[in-house]
Amino acid sequence: MALGVMHIRESTEALEQRVLHPLAARSSQTLGREVPEAPCSIRTVFQRDRDRILHSKAFRRLKHKTQMFIAPVGDHYRTRLTHSLEVAQVSRTIARALRLNEDLTESIALAHDVGHPPFGHTGEHVLDELSPIGFHHQKQGLRIVKTLEKLNLTVEVLDGMEGTTEQKPNFLTLEAQIVDTADRMAYLHHDVEDARRAGIMLDSDLPTEILETLGHTRHERLDRMVIDIVRHSLTAMESDEPRIALSSEIREAVMGLRQWMFDHIYLAPERLEQTENVRRVITALYEFYMKRPELLSDNLPETDPVERRILDYISGMTDRFAIEAYQAHLLPNTYQAFTVNRPYEGLS
Ligand code: MG
Numbered sequence: 001m002a003l004g005v006m007h008i009r010e011s012t013e014a015l016e017q018r019v020l021h022p023l024a025a026r027s028s029q030t031l032g033r034e035v036p037e038a039p040c041s042i043r044t045v046f047q048r049d050r051d052r053i054l055h056s057k058a059f060r061r062l063k064h065k066t067q068m069f070i071a072p073v074g075d076h077y078r079t080r081l082t083h084s085l086e087v088a089q090v091s092r093t094i095a096r097a098l099r100l101n102e103d104l105t106e107s108i109a110l111a112h113d114v115g116h117p118p119f120g121h122t123g124e125h126v127l128d129e130l131s132p133i134g135f136h137h138q139k140q141g142l143r144i145v146k147t148l149e150k151l152n153l154t155v156e157v158l159d160g161m162e163g164t165t166e167q168k169p170n171f172l173t174l175e176a177q178i179v180d181t182a183d184r185m186a187y188l189h190h191d192v193e194d195a196r197r198a199g200i201m202l203d204s205d206l207p208t209e210i211l212e213t214l215g216h217t218r219h220e221r222l223d224r225m226v227i228d229i230v231r232h233s234l235t236a237m238e239s240d241e242p243r244i245a246l247s248s249e250i251r252e253a254v255m256g257l258r259q260w261m262f263d264h265i266y267l268a269p270e271r272l273e274q275t276e277n278v279r280r281v282i283t284a285l286y287e288f289y290m291k292r293p294e295l296l297s298d299n300l301p302e303t304d305p306v307e308r309r310i311l312d313y314i315s316g317m318t319d320r321f322a323i324e325a326y327q328a329h330l331l332p333n334t335y336q337a338f339t340v341n342r343p344y345e346g347l348s
Contacts, residue, residue, distance in 0.1 A: 009041055009044055019099065023100070023174055024175070030045045030046075031154065031155035033153065034152060046103035046154065049154055050110060052151045053114070056114070056144075058144045059084075062083075062114065063079055064321070065319060066079070066319050067080050067082070067120065068191050077198075087112065091175075091178050091182040094229055097230045098244075100175050100178065101175050104175040105178050107153075108160030108161060111145065111153070111160075114144055115136075117140070123282055124136070131286075131310070140315055145161070159172040174242065178244050181229060181246065185222070189218060189221060191265065192257075193218050200268070209253070214250070224250065229250075281322060285325055285326060285329070285330070290306070290310065296313045297316075
């Protein structure tokens with residue numbers, strides 16, 4: 001029977017009703033958007049959110065933002081864009097295995113890092129110290145999708161992007177919990193690989209307990225984490241407190257790996273040198289735009305105070321844009337001879 005375009009979304013919603021786990025977020029039962037909208041004839045609300053994020057400017061800028069290495073020259077290093085795609089892939093695998101809403105996990109995963117400033121967490125800390133408003137990438141992500149790009153996303157996607165805090169200790173959906181764990185699994189997994197590629201470490205440098213529990217190769221490690229979270233969550237979803245969780249054995253190994261990466265890679269002396277360079281660039285740009293606010297992008301809301309616009313502008317920069325802005329505004333420029341209308345040319 002031919003399916004009229006008008007009924008495609010309804011049929012997808014009915015399919016969700018039939019095949020998804022009772023605890024899954026159902027697109028037909030969404031908590032909605034801040035500004036109500038007419039439904040799409042083809043896509044569910046969560047599919048629509050995913051497309052909005054994918055088409056946003058903030059998402060495209062992730063291509064040139066630091067994951068672990070600043071503006072990496074090698075083509076195989078992760079950037080925040082490839083990191084987000086890997087988080088989306090891991091999240092979708094887990095969601096599908098658990099019969100949870102894959103479209104919702106994909107939307108949250110693609111959006112989860114759009115608020116990151118240039119130069120990763122170092123850039124984030126420097127901006128937070130400099131600005132009287134304070135800076136956090138998750139809050140900035142929400143500001144981008146709500147105010148700056150006005151994507152009008154669903155409450156469920158915004159909740160996943162917000163993360164958990166002291167005031168908001170829980171996520172609204174299991175799908176958001178999946179992305180939260182998949183993020184950590186993905187970055188630990190690929191940061192080990194990128195650090196190996198860069199010649200900073202060998203797999204065999206990792207502590208034996210971690211290698212034995214998580215696996216000796218990168219394929220083994222990711223596989224083991226994903227299988228563990230699926231297996232353990234299947235049981236945890238049947239309990240009185242349904243949740244997405246790793247077994248305590250794998251969770252401890254993951255925490256151990258995280259700590260090892262901090263001690264040996266993220267906070268290694270060579271990287272701390274880069275931290276100082278990042279601090280210098282971001283601080284200089286911040287002070288420069290305080291003196292020259294007319295040079296801020298005119299796409300930013302004019303009614304916002306200058307501190308707000310500077311924060312939005314600098315945090316929106318990619319690594320390379322920030323470096324270019326620093327070079328253009330804060331280093332002596334080479335003299336550029338006029339190419340046209342040179343009245344004194346040839347006089348001496
Ligand atoms: Mg992330």
